[in-house]
Amino acid sequence: MATTTNSTVVANTSAPTQYPFLGLPYDIFHELCLYLAPKELLVLYRTNKTLYNLLKSADGKTGVDGKHLWKRVWQNSPDSAFPPCPPWMTEPQFVALCYDDYCQRCLRPNLLGAGQIWTARVRYCPECIKTQFTPRNPLEDFPKGPYLNEFINEPHLCVPITPLRVALGDRELVRDHFHTPDVARLCRAIIDASAGAGGATDLNEKRSSVMQQWRSQMTQCHEHAKLCHIWQKQRARRIRKQRLLAKRYRRENILSRVNALGYKQDVSCLGHRYQALQGPILAVFDKIDALTDDVIAPQVIAFFDERRTLREWYWHRLIIGVRLGYLTKALDEYRQAAPDELLPHPVDIATDPMLRPLFTLPMSANVPYPIFQGLLPEWIQTWRKRRDDLLLSMLTDDAPSLWSCMDSKSHKSHSSRSVTRSSASHPEGPAAIFQHFYCTSCENLISSAAATTHTCCYTFVENWRAEAWHAPKTDGKFPTTTSDILDSACAREFQGITGWSSSCLRPCAAVISDILITLGLNTKFNWSDVGKIEGMHLRCASCCADKTLLVMGWRRAVVHAFQEHQGVHLCWVSVPPAVSYKAQLVEHARHKLTKEETAKRTSWKCHHCRLPRAMDAYTKSRMDIHMRFTHCIFHPQQGRDYYAAPEGVQFLHPTILIAATELRSENLDAVFPEGEMFRNEKRVGFLSRVYVTNMS
Template sequence: MARKKAKVAVNDAFANVVGPVVGTPTEAPRRVIRRKRGGLKDILNMPFDVLFEIFSQLHPRDLLNLARTTKDFRTFLMSRKSANLWKVSRQHVEGLPDCPPYLSEPAYANLAFFPYCHGCLRTNIHNIIWEFNVRYCRTCKKSLIVPSYYFELPSEIHDSAITLSRAEMFNDISSTGRHRWRMYHKKQYEDIMQAWKQLSKDTSSWQIWVDNHRMRVKQIEEHAPLCKIWYEVKVASRAAELEQIRQDRLHSIVDKLRDMGWTEELNKLTSRDFYPLSEHAHVRTSRPLTERGWQKISADLVAVMEDIKEQRLKEERREVFLRRMSRISSLVADDYMTPRRTAASEFNPTVVDLVLMPQMRAIIDVPGDTIVDNEETLNMIHQLLPSLIDEWQSDVKATLHNLMKQDFPDDGYGNPLDLAIAYFNCAHCGKIYPYPQVIAHRCLRPAWAPYNEDPTGLYERAAFQTGRCRAFKSSRLGFSTVLPIARKIVELCGKNPSRTTMDEMDEMDIMLSCTNLSRPETRLVMSWRAAVQHEWSSSHDSADSRVWDVASEDGAAMVKEVQARNNEELHAARERKHLWCCSLCTDNWTARFLPVYVVQEHVRLKHSIEDPSVEDGDVYLHPDHELLFSKPVLLLPESLPIGELTESEWLAHTQGRVCIHPSHHAA
């Protein structure tokens, strides 16, 4: 029956010729036609040769999808007379090996083209295990493919007349990871056990089953490598195809952006294959670019280009800073090298400290076309350096002084940092340092910093990159914790902590004695500086367990005699420390913080000085070290048997730091 034609209104027809009529729509509303269900239900009534011609044009994946739509299609496509149909369809897949005899055509198509887990039907499973003819997700693979040692055929099977070997009965794969195990398929083991259970009493049937199983195992061993090669080529081909689509899409997007005026910015990205634009999600999509698609993403990509331009300008600005700071760094290094670097040079500001000062920033942080590294500007900076160094050192002193005032009120003494109590503890490494040693402490100028302390400004980051360290920062220093210890030691020597300087304490040449109440018969005798360090390192113990006193003249004399004998070892220990620096290198990272003999060898090779030495100023000890004064000497009574020495006392004895005294009064 012929379809009825839709009637067209006269007014509408007339409007198509002369234009719109007032009060009438310019376009007739589109009719919604419902799709009829079951439109292909009669297709199977066609002659078989017609169906064969139609279905043979389909991909095996499409045939299997069609077989899953209705029972009629399933019956037709799964029948034996349709076997050739599957074979012809398979010819459309380039390079696909023939269907193996141990699989049906539909099962082969399902394995090769449908990414479902054969255990739990999870989707997007692309790893095919051809040796077992399955796809498994990670969970199913872990439970269904297990090491060979889990499977052991029952002794009854081995006792039968048929000789079996694992290689003939099991297909296997190698495990990944540290240990390479042979992995078996659990289902294959279960099939063997099921067949044995059913055929164990019928030897001939069991023999036939075993022969067929061996043949299947061998066929899989021969066919699986062919399938692997095909699948690898298929995956690589598809990956190359998608990459080509992405590249075409990238170039289409680049052309669109050029039309919008981004040519200059894109030209700067050409050498980097348009990175980072090329890595954007809108660009990496493996779909050809359409006009409609461009309209959806153009605003986002313009924002990306604006960000790329902003980052480029920042990077160019940072390069300008680096170039200027590098020139100033050389100038500062040359100034510190006049005549040579010394330990006192470490108390000066680094190039990072200097370029962050307002006076230097005003010179460096100027427009990029301004010439900063000319002779006139460099001479001005050279003349400015002494005042900048003095200003920086004054600021550091004021910072440390303010840190002291929080717990030690200023009573009008000239320079509190000269006092014997002016010890500061580092919260990062746990060590204590007096002034001015603390200024050179490396923890206050770390070469790295936590993420939240990382410099964010372009200028600050350029300064860090130039100097390879952070600017001096006192936030890691403390004073209140070490103050009671230093005050106690000074008062023990009969001095006023608010007035006594470190030099005055050193001139006293006094020795202090420490007695541990748990071991009252022994005493440690040391200098006042060593006493501060000893008390600090023992501060985690109960202070009540130690009693301090001034050593007697006899005891002090005995200790000084022992220390004099150990001076050579003390000197050797100091030279082994990784604290020595070259006096002739201009940078802050060459030949620094090494043993003295390594630095001396560097001076010989790099600076052609035949016999470099500390005395001649070729090498110097960096101030950032724990004071290497003589170690405490242990006073032991004559009555104490050597067998009763503690571990620490025995160590002091082996190091020659022990004095034997007739009575406690000697200390």
């Protein structure tokens, strides 16, 4: 390009020397326009009629060459790959096609970006694209003739196309669509070429000439469209980079001001990609506009105040986790010195009301490991005393019903054995019989010794894994604060285990005493006397209807009292030997099924696991899997690697429903459809049929 402007700018010395509406000389105006970009010159071109006529004229009365000015401004494009203006468009038209952001047909703003179709030289919104393009072959409607032979199967050679998605059933296909306005113009050109005199040969040559002209133009359009696509991608990358830089600059300015207010540590915990900035706060940071004042938005300060509270809570929980780690280490060392001693879980000591303040001391307090080593024996004794007192208080609360007078209906054959005793006294029977608890979670009877470390009494936090392993400096996330920071620290440190609770335990002393007295066993008996009642049965008067008996052994009766009657005071009646004999027949018939149920129950415990996992019980198959994947033991041996759980199979004996003779009829089986029927070959007393139900 020439650097001199006098010969090109001022071509007519008789022209006025300045614009009357700007007050600028022509040469100065021309020089100013040379610094504009094409998009800026387009805005000036659309300002008023005078500039419009000036910039579109090649050599107007003003002496300014508008076309030359457009070519000079073309070099000021921010993108080096800006394509040249095609010969079939003017410079303003092409710049408008490149930079405008509205549909050329309906003038609707296209907020999602320009939808240029370069081969068709148009910009459409998604709705107008559907109406201005057709998938049909456009040459099928043209006048027939030999000139179509070359193009009928390849209409894209002469008509602009664009690929669009077409729904076909439940699938989507991409097909070429043809620009209908260009198809209409081509059809008119063919019709115009068909007018006039001449034979069939001349007519075909005229039509072929038109088709070849359109083919040549489409070839140029495709070549130019490739350049436009390259420029469009480069421009999109440049705009995206500018937006990211503007957002980054704004974010750095905001964070620098927040750091100056004392939130430096909170800023460092936003994540390495600032993942903590979400929602309305992210909208404040992601604006492209630069900061115009020194005032920080109030919601930003409130956001960092909340983050500070979460950060302090998070680090305090980690400090508590360190103290729990010291406690676990001290317990492991103590367990090696006393392997046969029953020891608590660390969470039992940490959640002790007397020791809780020690573990929840502020972060500034230093609690070294020797303190845990020195005070651990005293803490264990405190735990034992507190747990024993709690279990004994549960048994004592149950004492009034234990020694209450039995209902006369419950003791028709043993009415003289009712005993009355003060509620303040403790049970005089063997502790192995009376001091039992019923667990409402696993529905098993457990002794008071086993209740101190019972698995079901430990609470498992469901969402502990989602809240435990956040790294705020990496992902910007803090766990949700809970009401008790110590419980949250215990859940994180011990994989969801929180403190022991007695909420699932129910005392069984009263129920056992009522049952034993009903069977005729005196409360002042020896342990060997229990064998006398192993083969005896009794019935629940609350569950028996007319002419039916619900018969069970005394161990199953304890479970039945809690499963069916929530452990309330019941009326038990001993049954005659004939009825007990029939019940024993059913139990023997159920022996095989009992073994199958035993195999499914959790009846084996691992010898290598630590508390509280040491309290978990497994079936034989599950125990093999546990040994293989947890301890890498592929051939575990009973006695060395695992041992039998204290639960016995006697609790698996069913409750037996016995129907009297008077109920025998055709629909007797329909009365108990879920039971198993056992026919009596020999009648004993008044019995005719025995049913086993699923009530247990």
